[in-house]
Amino acid sequence: MEIKDIIATIKKEKPNVKSVYYVGCGASQAELYPAKYFLEANAKALRIALYTANEFNYATPKGLNEDAIVVTCSLGGTTPETVAASKLAMEKGAAVIAITNNGESPLAKACHYLVVHNWEGSYSAKMDKMNKALLIAVEILNQYEGFETYDAMVNGCNSIYGIIDEAVKSVLPEAKAFADSYKDDEVIYVMSSGATHKVAYSFSICLLMEMQWMNSGSFHDGEFFHGPFEITDKNVPFILLMNDGRTRAMDSRALTFLERFDAKTTVIDAKDFGLGSLLPGVAEYFSPMVISAVLRIYAEQLAIVRNHPLTKRRYMWKLEY
Known part of the structure; x- marks a missing residue:
């Protein structure tokens, strides 16, 4: 059905x-x-x-x-x-x-x-x-x-697969550079806002903590200035996921602060993949999908340079819990 x-x-x-x-x-x-x-x-x-x-x-x-x-x-x-x-x-x-x-x-x-x-x-x-x-x-x-925006949303749901397939074609060099740069970090912080907020969360707890056994933390970048920004310093590693939508101002504010203190920052920006022009008016709801697909490539490259396959586990599915 x-x-x-x-x-x-x-x-x-x-x-x-x-x-x-x-x-x-x-x-x-x-x-x-x-x-x-x-x-x-x-x-x-x-x-x-x-x-x-x-x-x-x-x-x-x-x-x-x-x-x-x-x-x-x-x-x-x-x-x-x-x-x-x-x-x-x-x-x-x-x-x-x-x-x-x-x-x-x-x-x-x-x-x-x-x-x-x-x-x-x-x-x-x-x-x-x-x-x-x-x-x-x-x-x-x-x-x-x-x-009232029903038709645009349905069009987005139908069109997003092709948009993702195009987006991932171009990111391998950046993903390899990320992996080489972050492979030895003791902790990586991940943040975003809007519809993409839980993409930051899942990349932190699943791709990094579960699949790479790397310490990580995630938070909404609207909350960044209400506690987490105190750990910002030169070369502290962050991943910032930027939306194409109404909450982008929060993403941009966080980026400005990270750059101000020369934090080690990787930005994945939905606007880099033309989402707004391809899905005008509804791009913010599809930003999580494009960014998640791109992040998957980043995770795969991290797994390669760390010689730690994404499928490797020591507890999950292996013992009673």
Whole structure:
């Protein structure tokens, strides 16, 4: 069933939806964030929230009932906490949409509606999960409240794959330079704002801490000047992800400060890939996808120079936890 048809079916059954909850763990939770950000920014009546799965399970919101839509997400569809959250939402009477790459997984069987995303084959395929989550949000908003920029958003969801494929063609030299420069750093800080905020978070906790065993921290660059900027100094390593959208002024303010004190700064800027001209008026909601794809190349090059494959683990999937 197409996403548009899924939401139309839910609306027939639940015309008075009041809440939309996004639930996942780690990277999958982060990849739901642009959808949550978009819907929260544009909905006038709907209540929106994003949960890590076990918090949703242990501290279940009172709004989880028959007037809720719950979107759960797991790449392989086997994350136990997310499967449990999906089952809980069904028990509470919510309409549950699961997003996964595995249509035969436990998560795929613990939902009312299934959206299977791509993953292998290209960098744009790896953004399919994030994009499908965003399209679900677009359809929820348009069908329940109406949305004047609906056509532009749908066009963006259809066009972003080609934009990503073009963007990644040009970044290998910069990615190699980044890897050579940052490979021996003891800690790397990552920050952004707007729809891209959780891209910084997921790169920090997943690509650096999980997959490279490198110490890292992430924060919203709107919060940079309310604590974290005190660690800024010459050669302290930062990655700054700059949006093409309304929160760019916060990104720019952070960059000015980092440059002022000669911090070791790598900038990945959505504007460098023509996003604003290709998707006028809605580029900010697609900045996370382009930046995530580019960051993937940076991570791959870091793994090469550190001789530490992105697949290497010492705890995850190897012991009981």
